[in-house]
Amino acid sequence: MKLLIARPLPHAVVSAAEAFAEVTTRAETAPLDDAELRASLAEYDAIIPTLGDLYRAEIFSAVPEPRCKLLANFGVGYNHIDVAAAAAHGIAVTNTPGAVTDATADIALTLILMSARRAAEGERLVRAGAWEGWHPTQMLGLHVTGKRLGVVGMGRIGQAIAHRCHFGFGMSVSYASRSEKTLPYPATRYATAEALAANVDILVAAVPGGADTHHLIDKPVFDAMPAHAHFINISRGDVVDENALIDALEARAIGGAGLDVYEFEPAVPARLRALETVTLLPHLGTAALEVRTAMGLLAVENVRAFASGDALPSPVTA
Numbered sequence: 001m002k003l004l005i006a007r008p009l010p011h012a013v014v015s016a017a018e019a020f021a022e023v024t025t026r027a028e029t030a031p032l033d034d035a036e037l038r039a040s041l042a043e044y045d046a047i048i049p050t051l052g053d054l055y056r057a058e059i060f061s062a063v064p065e066p067r068c069k070l071l072a073n074f075g076v077g078y079n080h081i082d083v084a085a086a087a088a089h090g091i092a093v094t095n096t097p098g099a100v101t102d103a104t105a106d107i108a109l110t111l112i113l114m115s116a117r118r119a120a121e122g123e124r125l126v127r128a129g130a131w132e133g134w135h136p137t138q139m140l141g142l143h144v145t146g147k148r149l150g151v152v153g154m155g156r157i158g159q160a161i162a163h164r165c166h167f168g169f170g171m172s173v174s175y176a177s178r179s180e181k182t183l184p185y186p187a188t189r190y191a192t193a194e195a196l197a198a199n200v201d202i203l204v205a206a207v208p209g210g211a212d213t214h215h216l217i218d219k220p221v222f223d224a225m226p227a228h229a230h231f232i233n234i235s236r237g238d239v240v241d242e243n244a245l246i247d248a249l250e251a252r253a254i255g256g257a258g259l260d261v262y263e264f265e266p267a268v269p270a271r272l273r274a275l276e277t278v279t280l281l282p283h284l285g286t287a288a289l290e291v292r293t294a295m296g297l298l299a300v301e302n303v304r305a306f307a308s309g310d311a312l313p314s315p316v317t318a
Contacts, residue, residue: 013296111258150200153207209236
């Protein structure tokens with residue numbers, strides 16, 4: 001079996017793959033370009049792609065009889081892959097759920113605390129040599145303990161965030177989700193993100209990317225939020241109408257925001273970077289060695305199962 005790993009991965013992951021496959025590990029950290037995408041489908045039996053490797057319908061159409069029969073995505077989000085088009089060309093798609101849950105929830109808590117307590121702004125003040133010393137009304141932020149949390153999308157990651165906020169900070173929990181959830185704490189479900197936004201102090205987006213959630217968080221949602229409330233995004237950048245978020249922050253219509261993802265990543269608008277009321281992280285959601293290794297090993301296990309004719313551990317469907 002010929003396997004392409006589209007980006008450098010931890011050594012343990014590559015070693016696990018080399019135990020049963022002829023592995024090519026691409027050295028570049030940038031996404032595959034169109035020529036590389038087409039060549040990968042023609043030359044390899046399986047591919048481990050990741051965020052930014054845009055396997056669109058036209059890429060599959062350009063290789064009508066692909067050698068590749070599996071895209072074992074490295075990551076839980078797979079909106080960069082047209083799963084329906086892949087299936088139409090006989091290519092299965094898998095992802096790495098579970099392995100990312102806790103790490104992504106931890107980043108959400110990092111952003112909640114940094115945004116509410118103005119931590120990034122404070123660090124910039126100190127680094128600039130502009131801090132003049134402590135005083136009682138310096139950089140007053142939002143006290144997180146006991147506040148109202150709203151989660152848009154109550155899947156694995158959304159529930160992990162809510163668990164941390166409720167049991168760690170005594171926060172009440174509300175959510176917007178397509179279905180009612182059975183949870184180990186009281187929680188109120190709202191029909192829409194807009195209705196949820198009006199009733200929380202911290203609003204977190206934790207939905208998958210894709211056409212169904214594109215700009216789910218938009219101007220009406222930001223308009224509904226209380227003026228002191230903070231918005232957090234750890235899902236996908238295009239879940240948020242970035243211009244609407246910037247407008248709300250510039251107008252001080254919301255208290256602040258914490259972002260780990262961006263609509264046109266890695267491009268971050270100058271208007272957004274200029275704001276003191278937003279914490280900006282470089283997509284650190286799963287950036288821990290043991291987490292990235294676990295993700296990679298799950299992707300490799302999907303490839304191994306495919307090679308052996310076994311059931312895929314974590315298939316995704318259109």
